[in-house]
Amino acid sequence: MTTPTKDVVIVGGGFAGLNAAKMLGNQAGVRVTLVDRHNHHLFQPLLYQVAMAALSPAEIAAPIRHILAKYRNITVLQDEVTAIDLVARQMVAKECTLPYDYLLLACGARHSYFGHEEWEEFAPGLKTIEQATEIRRRVLTAFEAAERTANPSEQRRHLTFVIVGGGPTGVELAGAIGEMSRYTLAQDFRNINPKLARIILIEAGPRILPSFGDALAGEATRDLEQLGVQVWTSSPVTGMDRDGVQVGRERVEASTILWAAGVTAASLGRQLGVATDRLGRIVVEPDLSLPNHPEVFAAGDQACFTHGRSTPLPGLAPVALQQGRAIAENILREIAGFTRQPFQYHDKGQLATIGRSKAIVEIGRLRFGGFFAWATWLVVHIYYLIGFENRLSVTMRWAWSFFNFRRGARLIVNKEWRFYPPANGKKRPGP
Amino acid sequence: MTTPTKDVVIVGGGFAGLNAAKMLGNQAGVRVTLVDRHNHHLFQPLLYQVAMAALSPAEIAAPIRHILAKYRNITVLQDEVTAIDLVARQMVAKECTLPYDYLLLACGARHSYFGHEEWEEFAPGLKTIEQATEIRRRVLTAFEAAERTANPSEQRRHLTFVIVGGGPTGVELAGAIGEMSRYTLAQDFRNINPKLARIILIEAGPRILPSFGDALAGEATRDLEQLGVQVWTSSPVTGMDRDGVQVGRERVEASTILWAAGVTAASLGRQLGVATDRLGRIVVEPDLSLPNHPEVFAAGDQACFTHGRSTPLPGLAPVALQQGRAIAENILREIAGFTRQPFQYHDKGQLATIGRSKAIVEIGRLRFGGFFAWATWLVVHIYYLIGFENRLSVTMRWAWSFFNFRRGARLIVNKEWRFYPPANGKKRPGP
Incomplete structure (x- = not known):
């Protein structure tokens, strides 16, 4: 008896979605579709360096379909997911509708202005x-x-x-x-x-x-x-x-x-009719699945995971990355006839940087600041940046910009590309 | 007797304007203001590589004020010039008005849709x-x-x-x-x-x-x-x-x-009431000045220079660069009490590239294509890219992207950055 191939749909190409996809890539028994409204995976921990003109967007982002090109069982679609039909087991996007056997919600978070x-x-x-x-x-x-x-x-x-x-x-x-x-x-x-x-x-x-x-x-x-x-x-x-x-x-x-000042989980979670916390994150089971929907998972900034903890897991890249992998492993385990494992977070600590050679680091009981903390921050980010695209070059270019600190990307780019006002006299409609 | 310092206003930070400014930088007797509506100088010959995702914008553009920072007699302003008052000798921009003793118009060209x-x-x-x-x-x-x-x-x-x-x-x-x-x-x-x-x-x-x-x-x-x-x-x-x-x-x-398909010179030239050619370029004297206005010059894509030629000089980077320098030299010459020299173009030939290892080159009677032409194209562009910012790094990064040809900058970046629709219900007004 052969089991039919299972359709796994992943919504979101951030740390959780991308790492789940990689783990499922080229595995027997699964056919994966990753849907994201952007065409690129973003290394968000360094995004402030793009905002501050030290790095170019392309240095911390890469096309999702390129990262996953070597996995022949993965299709990448750029589309915006609008609804999930939990009963019919379908994901509905603007341009397409996809049925699923397993669904991973990893749409991340956006800013919240607390009602303003x-x-x-x-x-x-x-x-x-x-x-x-x-x-x-x-x-x-x-x-x-x-x-x-x-x-x-x-x-x-x-x-x-x-x-x-x-x-x-x-x-x-x-x-x-x-x-x-x-x-x-x-x-x-x-x-x-x-x-x-x-x-x-x-x-x-x-x-x-x-x-x-x-x-x-x-x-x-x-x-x-x-x-x-x-x-x-x-x-x-x-x-x-x-x-x-x-x-x-x-x-x-x-x-x-x-x-x-504040974030809130992507709105998709709140539309499902399942329990969410005050940040809009879906309250998940120990295996990161939804209550009563073992075929649907949530991860990263979209999941509220509290099991065996006093506070929910924070919205950090290592959390999302480990959750994405754990979900993929459980799917593969279940397809192979084994039972799922509960998710266990391995705390990697936290870092924050303040300028060129200052940072603070907390890893378990280890807490330190200053130059050594900054060096740790640098090594950790270089390591994960290599991990995410396997390109030495990205790191080299990034390290160069960083050590040099010339902020080479000091370009003011306008939003409007047109020169001629449109003929119909309307205020510059989009194409 | 000391001559008072002359105010030189340069409109446009392209090849002509930037090279004129560099030549006037830290020279006695001149105070220079360069006005451009962008904050960056753009190495336009490689712009198609940005469009084709091979290079990032910051790799072929640099802040004008940074390029000119070492010249203490040069002020750079980001502003949009709206009119020139040839009688009062004033440049009028959206945010400021500047008097001038010498004016250089080097606003370049934009696309023309031939009435469409x-x-x-x-x-x-x-x-x-x-x-x-x-x-x-x-x-x-x-x-x-x-x-x-x-x-x-x-x-x-x-x-x-x-x-x-x-x-x-x-x-x-x-x-x-x-x-x-x-x-x-x-x-x-x-x-x-x-x-x-x-x-x-x-x-x-x-x-x-x-x-x-x-x-x-x-x-x-x-x-x-x-x-x-x-x-x-x-x-x-x-x-x-x-x-x-x-x-x-x-x-x-x-x-x-x-x-x-077609370009036309910046509209500023047409508003002056002086003769322009069918592309809107200002017909200039042998020293690149305007007829009856020896204190006003035009260069690059905004000038129509025909003296001693059957066709006007084409809109190429070397033309603009040489013209900018020649104008600056004439200004310095005149301030020092010497007479102006007519502009002489030193033909550097022309190149076009077709993909990774094909190009065509014409230098005087020398005409060739294929790989060697492509290598020539590469060397010429690397040379001028170094020249324009004096940064080995820009070239290294660019050469890396080029040889690797991975098109690392394959990002689809949207025009809209907002997530929440504005409160007043209007269609997303600009800030």
Whole structure:
């Protein structure tokens, strides 16, 4: 008796989806389709470096279909998933509908503005290449505008950068702007001194980097202040417009506001009618499957995994990567007639970097900061960057940019490519 | 007696403007302001490689203010020039107004659709980073759409690529798409065979590459056909929509149409009330100045220079570069009390490349094609790329991408970065 080939559909080509696909690649008994609305896998831990003009998008992203080209049983489709029919076991996307025997939901997370979605226009978040390019455009354009104007208060507004949210992303963005203004841009302007840029990191909670220990967070605060970043804690943002933010009774005039304050899981999870946590993540069983739907799994930022833990697993790349692999292994195990194994997370610790040679590292009880922490951060990221595309070159190019720190990618790229206004007089319709 | 410092305003940071600025940099007696609407200088001869996903934008572009940072007498402003007041000797831009003693107009050219400006929406041209990214997005998205659909006629339409215009840019684009479909993408798809892509290079005139000799153009045609490119000569395009082009009585269904057919000088020249040629270029005196306005110069794609020649100088990088330098030298000469020299062009020949190891070269009477021509093309471009930024790294990264030919930059980047629709219900207003 031969078992018929099982259709595995993976939604999302991030760390979870991509690693699940790799593990299922060229295995007997499974036919895999990976669907993502982007054509590329993104190495998100380095996305802030694209936003800060140190790296080009292509250096931290690669076409998903190229990464998976050697697995003949995997098809990659660029499409946007709109619904899951749990009863008919079908995934519905904009351009196609796919039946599945197994489904993996790994669509990740997006920014949450806590009910103030209108703030996105003023304060972009950092989850996609497009957003990183937009942030880069805004930061560099602010320096250009400051150079152009003779009005001192306008100049001050253009040279004020507000980052909302004191987690690792906020800290990395603030540190990178500090470094850019103090080192990279220092000599390039005539009418302004980029070193006088005012950079404010605003955190609603009592301290930055709440997932790290007290001592390390304190060290990070001092490192940030050396780069000219002011850290405001216990300061919830209460209002925002295109010219600044309101923090309690204080108004900060700033033409650049960046959002690193909160995330929420992709909305697909909430549409399924299963339990989700307050971040919209699907509450999963010990094997990462959905309650009453053992054929459907969730992983990464879309899963809320609490088994044997006091708090759910955090939204980190190692969590997503290990979950993707575990799900693929369980599928293969079940097809081979064995029982599933519960997921076990191997804690790899956490890292955050603050500028060129400062970072903080927590691995189990090991906690340290400074240059050695930064070197650890570098090695870990180089290692995973190699892992993700197996290309020495990506790493070499990246390491070069990093050591050189020239921020070679300081391009302001506009959104509009057309020159001639459209003939019908309408406001430039999309093609 | 000391002469007062002269204000030199340069409009445009292309080959002409940048090289004029470099020559005036740190010279006594001049204060230079360079105005460009982009923040970067673009190495345009390699722009088609960005469009074809072989290079990243940052590899062929660099911030103008960074290139000129070491010249303390040069200020760089990002602004869009709207008018020139020849009488008051003022340059008027959107954000500022600058008086000048000398003015250099070097705003380059843009695509011309010969009165069919509505075609731009269907067939982008290739002059800016934004356009290159748009072309890349369209070409890669067409392959994705073809992979997704099961409808054979739709698939055929998605796999048909039309390039309008048989000059060097059209030939380079067509060759690169041929190569991409035959080599780079060949293994990455499951439902389509990228090798079956239909690539049509459409030229209205009797043959492609009219600026080259007959024999070389014939060689280029054969090279293109080896890469699967069909060359249609004497075939003027008469109509166009988002699904294809009309060529006489023949309709070609194609979801990707690229425009490489014609250019026109920046409109600023036409607003001055001076004589322009049919391409909108300012007819200049032997020293590149405007008739009756010796203090105003035009260079590069914006100048029509005919002195001692049967045809005007073509729109090539070496022409612009030499003209920019010659103008700067004349300004310095005049300030020092000497008379101006007429401009003399030193012909460096012309090159066009057709894929990875084929090219054609014409230097004076020397005409050759094939691998040696391609090697010449490579050396010339590496040399000028070094020259333009003095960074070995740019060249190394570029050479690596080129030899490897993996087209590492195969990212489809969308235009929209927002996730949440704006609160007021309007269609996503700009910030």
